[in-house]
Amino acid sequence: MKKTIRWLDEHFEEMLMVILLAVITCVIMLQVIMRYFFRSAMAWPEELSRYCFVWSGLLSASYCVRKNNAINLDILTSILPKGIATVLDYLAKFLLLGTYGFFFYQSIFLVQATVASKTLSTALRLPLQYVYASCLVGFGLGTIRQVQNIILTIKHGPEAKKNRGELETEEEVG
Numbered sequence: 001m002k003k004t005i006r007w008l009d010e011h012f013e014e015m016l017m018v019i020l021l022a023v024i025t026c027v028i029m030l031q032v033i034m035r036y037f038f039r040s041a042m043a044w045p046e047e048l049s050r051y052c053f054v055w056s057g058l059l060s061a062s063y064c065v066r067k068n069n070a071i072n073l074d075i076l077t078s079i080l081p082k083g084i085a086t087v088l089d090y091l092a093k094f095l096l097l098g099t100y101g102f103f104f105y106q107s108i109f110l111v112q113a114t115v116a117s118k119t120l121s122t123a124l125r126l127p128l129q130y131v132y133a134s135c136l137v138g139f140g141l142g143t144i145r146q147v148q149n150i151i152l153t154i155k156h157g158p159e160a161k162k163n164r165g166e167l168e169t170e171e172e173v174g
Contacts, residue, residue, distance in 0.1 A: 013063035058138025065145035104139035
């Protein structure tokens with residue numbers, strides 16, 4: 001169980017993005033085959049691909065936070081004194097946490113409004129709350145990932161920025 005949770009912590013967004021990319025690729029390929037070989041286009045592939053792309057984009061935001069690739073101030077912090085650079089790093093981390101937290105909070109209302117409106121997508125007739133839930137999931141995961149980053153930075157200092165996976169492994173061993 002612990003290995004499964006650890007694997008999900010390390011690869012959840014990655015796994016979902018790979019699945020979504022595979023779906024996009026297969027659906028677009030099917031649409032191309034239908035257009036060029038059978039001279040008949042379908043209405044739903046573009047819509048499904050767009051929704052998968054939206055989900056992938058919002059998941060990639062939390063993935064970037066997980067990999068410490070979000071809002072890096074490396075150029076600026078490398079020329080500043082260590083104390084100022086550390087303060088600036090924490091400021092950026094908390095600013096990103098606040099931004100993700102705010103967007104997550106607002107996403108709740110967005111999804112609630114979509115559920116209440118019972119709006120369906122044009123081609124797939126899919127309830128749009130499933131599309132808008134991508135904001136809820138993406139910003140929710142981004143918030144969680146940023147809290148994890150802040151905790152690791154507090155525990156390990158600026159070196160936590162380098163390789164989060166190695167630091168977590170050292171904690172388990174040590």
